[in-house]
Amino acid sequence: MDPFARLPEECISTILSLTSPMDTTRLSIVSHRFKSASDSDNVWERFLPPDYQHIVSTSVSPVSYATKKDLYFTLCHSPILLHEGNTSVSLDGRNGKKCYMLGARELLLSWGGCWSWTSHPQSRFSEVAKLKCPGWIHIRGKMKTHMLSSNTAYAAYLVFHLAERLNGLQSSRTVIRFIEPQMEQSMIKTVDGTEKLESEGTGKIAQMRGDGWMEIEMGNFYNGEEDNKEVEAWLMDINNPGGKSGLIVEGIEFRPV
Template sequence: MDYFFTSDDLSPTSPGDACRSSPISRRFKSAAESDTIWERFLPSDYEQIILRSVSPVVSATKKDLYFRLCNSPILLDGGNLSFSLEKETGKKCYMIPARELIIIWGDTPRYWTWTSHPNSRFLEVAELRDVCWLDIKGKMGTQMLSQKTTYASYLVFKMAEKYYGLDAAKAYVRLVREVDENEARDKAIIVCLKSKGQHFGRLPKERKDGWMEIEIGEFFNDEGDAGEVEMCLIEIKDLHWKSGLIVEGMELRPKETR
């Protein structure tokens, strides 16, 4: 027997629930794939975000658009930001490219070089030539992120074929209005940039896109009115020379609960 369902019957569900419910009946499938349902799963400001894309974002339906944004990040603001959606929830994810990060000595060719990389979504990545003072920061306004969401921040990177001095570093994430920088540094965690060898901190993981990532901290974005969130990777106490870190950017995405 084919029951009658409307899109309103599905309004409380998640994108995953809507997909799993489609096979129940033809009418349920029609409701589950309607533009009305899938527009509810998209961010309320998705149209304004898409207008900032460097290339056209074309989709036949709102469901197609949803999965387009989940599976293929788009570049915004002339390529100075990357945007995507978290597939299970539709919450916003952003990656800040290396060029938009605050990298101490980043404009000094003796210490850092800027180059293209075939696997990067951005035009440039930063490659560490030789520094003893490693300090990389990224900032973003919390109003840009999904509300009532715990976000994790990740450094997205690779190691050059030849590298040294990059065993570990300190990392922290802070809401600028709420946590003093010195306090955040005192509570910074240890992260390992190498996946092999001796470890005494958080380890990096390989991403589906071929880059490595290391989680550098998390925070709860309540109403999106907490000002800026600052993310930092730093090693300024053990002043040995370091080389071979290739930075694509810093990513903010909802914290995995599983």
């Protein structure tokens, strides 16, 4: 006998909505009642970002879904393009937190004459930036913090291909910081919530991503409840120009950690 048979489905849905997407998926196998409740729009709307309707409405291509559960997993597995196709947004499947990637066209690339714009079969964007002549590199991307999920620890990653030497960016200097409106100083909130002027790093190891690109962490920060700033991520490299041969930049991704 199903021990939950007498429990109203609305009550089960409320219980599930207070857990997490992963827990809800696991609990769906407990009983038939849990399976039915776990498909409820009321449950999965709680897991979607508060601004999901705005995100879907501003996608450059229509987003099709039958249920809120369908929409959740669509956003987890198929990033949608915004801002004339130069920015993408997806969800972290563990918790529904937002992941944004600024495409190369949204970044500031120093020494513009050293870069060319081209398509790439593995890119979600129509264009990527390719380094034509190795030299100094300065790549910067800025993100409005109100677009990210609040009360969430994030890291920024440079997403790239490097044709000849996969470790060619390890000596690069990375900086991540908040830019306070109308303030000369910039501040950074680290993962533990403490503040300091900048977060810097060098010697990070590039990792392979599931989508066929490489990534290197640029730094991490904490996005609070009422943060309304810009977070800025830089990568600078003025050494070893030969080690960056074949560099192709897809973008900078801001992703929950």
